[in-house]
Amino acid sequence: MKPVCLVVGAGAGIGGTVGKRFADAGYHAVLCRRSDQQGLGKLVDDITKAGGSASGFLLNAVEPDSIENMVASIEADIGPIEVVLFNLGAQIGDRLLQDTTYKAFEMGWRMATFGLFRLASTVCPLMEARGKGVILVTSATAAVRGNKGQHSHAAAMGGRRMLCQSLNAEFGPKGIHVAHIVIDGAVDAPDTLGKMLGAEKFQQLRESRGMDNDGLMLPEKIAETYFHIAQQHRSVWTHELDMRSYSDLAWWNH
Amino acid sequence: MKPVCLVVGAGAGIGGTVGKRFADAGYHAVLCRRSDQQGLGKLVDDITKAGGSASGFLLNAVEPDSIENMVASIEADIGPIEVVLFNLGAQIGDRLLQDTTYKAFEMGWRMATFGLFRLASTVCPLMEARGKGVILVTSATAAVRGNKGQHSHAAAMGGRRMLCQSLNAEFGPKGIHVAHIVIDGAVDAPDTLGKMLGAEKFQQLRESRGMDNDGLMLPEKIAETYFHIAQQHRSVWTHELDMRSYSDLAWWNH
Amino acid sequence: MKPVCLVVGAGAGIGGTVGKRFADAGYHAVLCRRSDQQGLGKLVDDITKAGGSASGFLLNAVEPDSIENMVASIEADIGPIEVVLFNLGAQIGDRLLQDTTYKAFEMGWRMATFGLFRLASTVCPLMEARGKGVILVTSATAAVRGNKGQHSHAAAMGGRRMLCQSLNAEFGPKGIHVAHIVIDGAVDAPDTLGKMLGAEKFQQLRESRGMDNDGLMLPEKIAETYFHIAQQHRSVWTHELDMRSYSDLAWWNH
């Protein structure tokens, strides 16, 4: 039975690509996303056509018991979850305080912070019993500083970062590797950036960033580092790292 | 009509003492706390006996509309809120993940993070219209690093810190001073530390910290700095500062 | 005999103004700067005319024994040094690596980092013997993040910040309050900003920042906070704080 790599938030950018990277290495990738059954199917097909093993599920992570049941059925039917990638963001674009409803603020927390808490509460006992496991969390610079218009996003990501440190403190010694990965730049991801910008603007951006597109962060290249972090020997675990394109300023240099 | 200093979370430690400090300086202090009408009455009496002006209200901050209605009625009946101290914590003691219920995790966020968001959403438009205002937030080291057993607390405080930075970015230029104050040490506060430890242990701690008690952080002394920050000229605002007793290690030195 | 407030780096901006603030409160201010005897004389005159007590000395802080001898002669001839403000910067403007000579890089360290180390090595034993003392350090955002062109400055300030934390860890429990103050904005200071920009541009900047000039940080207002920090009760010491104008973005929001 293959070990499972569970991706919560598996679009065509980081999430799906990381799933594929683990599948390439012999994991069974379980890809979960909220919507777009067709896009999900394509991700699973891409993996299986390449000789890998994958399943895809639509999952509304903010719904009660959704994550909990998903974990339970994977463990029952597919295999032991060895790696989890929590890849849900809470970016809703820049909004002034007066345009940030209570509901929007809560939704950010419910997805990005509480979602990870629920996932960790569910998988950590399983991983602890097996003496090993990896929890990768895709994060953003909003986790380390709050900008204008980012009330909901920054609060959700900042809370999540502290949660990751708290999880790491409890579960590191029990063999569970928690890593918080700060993505500091635009990712070449049609499902998120592409939809935010629209097809035309997205293509313009891709072209303006050079022939090689490497001003945008390439998901396959991001996935290499996620995979490396998950494979680190337990004597040398990384808890936090940042990633950005060579051509981008670091957030602290803007 | 006196300007109002509203304290959300007014126990006999930092909250009530800061209220008194502002009352001493000519503000009308509005003290809000969840319970203990008697303790609240005593705080108000202490202020009025000293020649100051104060009101006290029981307020369950997690209840919908509680903060919003309180702000509205203060503005209608008492005076313009010039200074707000958000002094609610979310410390529930150290708890392993398995002992941290979803409800406890959510309650931490609801009090410490969402509570501030609701308060800011309510008072910022008023302050912005007047071109000035001060929002002081009492924080803890859990806002800057997550420790073992602090899942709920750290997530709530870390989210709040990022929210404060986001509020500051939007409202600083509009004349609203947001300050995030990291209290790094035990406060000589009977209502929080005292209750947590019990009367006897609390007294032992006070005695062990020396005749002058200055190993515990003295609320009146903390209040002096809160007051100073609130009075800073707008060309020299402090957004974040830490405070601890001379005899304590900083959190980064433990 | 009045307690002494020693200012190393006493121009007409923060340094001289802080000296005056302490003199107003009954300290004898000892103002030291590298050059401009006339400007120094004017600062001393301003203080004495206002009824305060002050001395001024030209001091080349990078010269061996300069700081050490100054401290010794103050203690012998004037009074006990209760407060030190280390106000030397190492800003040399933006320079590419290839334009940053070894000498310039070393000079930054020699002034801003080693200078404080020498000062601390000299005054800490005196303060420790007296069981009290205050060391205020004016810092810059280069201490918390390195920008392009800031090789020398950032290395010097970053090293100094860590030195301040190390000093604080050793000497806090001995009654010496070390505070690291991050000035995040342009100061309305003719001796530094004024000289850097030239008289005309400086005046333009002052005018563009509004009638009240409070887009530039006003030295007298900065001095109020320095003074407050130095007076904090030892149960509530602040080690680090930032300061900026309400109208400026925080460094992390740029």
Place this chain on the structure above:
Amino acid sequence: MKPVCLVVGAGAGIGGTVGKRFADAGYHAVLCRRSDQQGLGKLVDDITKAGGSASGFLLNAVEPDSIENMVASIEADIGPIEVVLFNLGAQIGDRLLQDTTYKAFEMGWRMATFGLFRLASTVCPLMEARGKGVILVTSATAAVRGNKGQHSHAAAMGGRRMLCQSLNAEFGPKGIHVAHIVIDGAVDAPDTLGKMLGAEKFQQLRESRGMDNDGLMLPEKIAETYFHIAQQHRSVWTHELDMRSYSDLAWWNH
């Protein structure tokens, strides 16, 4: 002609092992260390016996022109330096301020901060002309917080961290990858930890950390991550990461 990986500070711990890792991947490793010709020879032999390519040189990095000449002769005689590992520390153990001589304080800076500045000043123009290069810097938690007794070490490491950010800001867009790696734990390194503790204590520590020794950070495992970072595609560069054993508390949790 093989690309060169230059290691400054090549003992039997991180430095030599990283050199070997790059040699395994086809680089020519140039190992430099201050003393112990025999130990150096052994490192070079180990690499060549394993089929790799390496040279070893004794190098006193604080000596003027030492680093500069080494770079020049490598480029002239061996090959283009594609990767540099700056692996010099400045740890001298805990020393009170009064026991930290001016000379010791300066030596820390001269090795750990100025040494990197000199190296960067020398290799960056070469790398920039080739449009690519990697500068890896081994760092310590003293770079992010100053502890008691760490005056020299923390000042040197903190300055270096800011220098790395400044280098990154200038040279990232020119294709030079600067990475600052915070090693937060004891490394299983006979040349540093072993000598500090003495043979017997070192062996005890190794044994107490478990059969697998993975409470101590294993240099070969560290080297895997260094190698990965150096190979990251330029669209996804990491500038900073931490590493520690699963069984160790992170520095912020102590």
